[in-house]
Amino acid sequence: MTQSILIVEDDLTFATMLKTWLGKKGYEVETASTNARARKLLTTRDFSLILSDLRLPDQDGIHLLSWLRDLQKATPVIIMTSYAEIQGAVLAMKEGAADYVSKPVQPDELLKKIKEAISQESKVVATPKESKENFATQNFLEGESEAARQLYNYVNLVAPTQMSVLINGASGTGKEYVAHRIHQLSKRADKPFIAIDCGSIPKDLAASEFFGHVKGSFTGALTDKVGAFEEANGGTLFLDEIGNLSYEVQVQLLRALQERRIRRIGSTKEIEVDIRLVSATNENLKESISKGNFREDLYHRINEFTLLMPALKDRQEDILLFANFFLDQANRELDRHLIGFDAAASEAMQNYSWPGNLRQLKNIVKRATLLAQGDFISIRELGDEILEHATPDAQQMQHSFVLHDEETEKQRILNALQQTGNNKTKAAQLLGVDRKTLYNKLKLYNIPQ
Numbered sequence: 001m002t003q004s005i006l007i008v009e010d011d012l013t014f015a016t017m018l019k020t021w022l023g024k025k026g027y028e029v030e031t032a033s034t035n036a037r038a039r040k041l042l043t044t045r046d047f048s049l050i051l052s053d054l055r056l057p058d059q060d061g062i063h064l065l066s067w068l069r070d071l072q073k074a075t076p077v078i079i080m081t082s083y084a085e086i087q088g089a090v091l092a093m094k095e096g097a098a099d100y101v102s103k104p105v106q107p108d109e110l111l112k113k114i115k116e117a118i119s120q121e122s123k124v125v126a127t128p129k130e131s132k133e134n135f136a137t138q139n140f141l142e143g144e145s146e147a148a149r150q151l152y153n154y155v156n157l158v159a160p161t162q163m164s165v166l167i168n169g170a171s172g173t174g175k176e177y178v179a180h181r182i183h184q185l186s187k188r189a190d191k192p193f194i195a196i197d198c199g200s201i202p203k204d205l206a207a208s209e210f211f212g213h214v215k216g217s218f219t220g221a222l223t224d225k226v227g228a229f230e231e232a233n234g235g236t237l238f239l240d241e242i243g244n245l246s247y248e249v250q251v252q253l254l255r256a257l258q259e260r261r262i263r264r265i266g267s268t269k270e271i272e273v274d275i276r277l278v279s280a281t282n283e284n285l286k287e288s289i290s291k292g293n294f295r296e297d298l299y300h301r302i303n304e305f306t307l308l309m310p311a312l313k314d315r316q317e318d319i320l321l322f323a324n325f326f327l328d329q330a331n332r333e334l335d336r337h338l339i340g341f342d343a344a345a346s347e348a349m350q351n352y353s354w355p356g357n358l359r360q361l362k363n364i365v366k367r368a369t370l371l372a373q374g375d376f377i378s379i380r381e382l383g384d385e386i387l388e389h390a391t392p393d394a395q396q397m398q399h400s401f402v403l404h405d406e407e408t409e410k411q412r413i414l415n416a417l418q419q420t421g422n423n424k425t426k427a428a429q430l431l432g433v434d435r436k437t438l439y440n441k442l443k444l445y446n447i448p449q
């Protein structure tokens with residue numbers, strides 16, 4: 001199950017940055033900029049963890065803690081403070097905070113604390129086998145198209161080996177998911193899977209991200225830091241957007257991969273590491289090599305096997321499978337009970353080009369699940385972009401209100417009337433038709449007015 005985090009922070013730039021970063025780490029994240037907004041969100045849903053600034057425009061984080069305690073909510077809270085507010089952090093711990101981190105926040109330290117706080121809270125530790133099963137059946141879909149069949153043929157072949165895999169494909173095609181899948185199907189499945197987004201690390205911090213550093217080795221190195229190579233030891237290291245690494249870091253990376261040993265920045269001690277490397281890119285690395293931006297020797301090292309991710313438009317047969325799969329997920333997340341997509345919506349989705357691939361489909365389905373008023377998602381809820389690309393027939397169908405069979409249509413009308421206490425205007429709104437159409441249908445089905 002995806003874990004959810006509520007960030008309570010009035011510095012919006014910092015909150016957005018944290019949200020993006022935690023999203024990349026697999027968490028579902030919401031933000032609130034005031035204590036009041038956070039409380040409102042907390043009354044509508046539960047979160048696995050709250051990450052709150054100590055100082056907020058309305059009330060401080062301590063108030064949030066006592067409010068949670070009064071409601072007997074056990075959601076763990078991590079408080080973020082500046083060094084000057086350390087007394088506040090101590091008070092927060094006394095008030096029941098699970099932990100605190102000082103600003104500027106060290107990403108590694110924060111992630112470790114988040115994981116600890118959530119795992120202490122849930123106390124249910126999945127065995128590796130269970131989590132493998134979970135990943136396979138609940139969150140992952142292979143698809144049935146020829147392109148999917150070929151892809152997973154290769155995935156199944158390469159996963160149990162030690163080969164370095166380069167996953168090439170456009171944004172949102174599921175590269176990180178496939179990397180995870182390779183890990184899950186390998187002998188390293190019960191060891192760590194560490195993902196690094198090479199596109200988002202500042203150039204001068206990249207080496208420290210990979211290899212770690214010792215305290216004081218450069219300005220800002222306030223504590224010892226374990227790098228991704230060490231963290232992934234025994235498991236899989238996933239380097240996303242590998243084409244974005246600077247030339248110097250490429251050299252260091254190549255050396256580490258060849259020698260299977262690393263040194264933390266500022267340390268002389270060599271540490272042996274055993275990692276399986278999976279990388280991903282949406283660039284043409286051969287072109288980058290010819291332009292002198294990517295080292296050819298590194299390319300061969302990371303690319304013992306290439307997987308090409310098909311674009312969603314090239315796996316037509318999978319579009320509706322994924323749409324329904326994402327609908328199930330969205331139903332669970334939003335506590336809705338939609339049955340499916342109506343005929344026009346299904347047709348429009350199959351005709352659309354999906355430039356943002358699976359990610360775009362997932363987002364659109366989630367939004368539509370939230371907006372849908374009947375039992376089925378209609379083309380209207382899929383948004384203008386898809387409507388514009390729909391065939392004239394499908395566009396027509398969205399106005400016609402004819403469902404697949406009359407019995408279903410009659411039942412929908414009766415349900416809508418019941419839900420709205422027989423209010424025709426509201427029932428028509430709920431059904432997404434105008435009042436005149438509703439009256440015609442009432443006559444057609446002999447429904448008493």
Ligand SMILES: Nc1ncnc2c1ncn2[C@@H]1O[C@H](COP(=O)(O)OP(=O)(O)OP(=O)(O)O)[C@@H](O)[C@H]1O
Nearest residue numbers: 139140141142170171172173174175176177358359
């Ligand atoms: N096989 C799959 N089964 C279920 N969901 C998937 C699958 N592949 C991708 N998704 C969904 O699509 C979203 C995008 O996938 P992912 O992040 O792996 O794409 P990506 O190619 O790595 O994108 P980017 O290049 O932008 O990082 C994921 O958040 C996931 O929810």
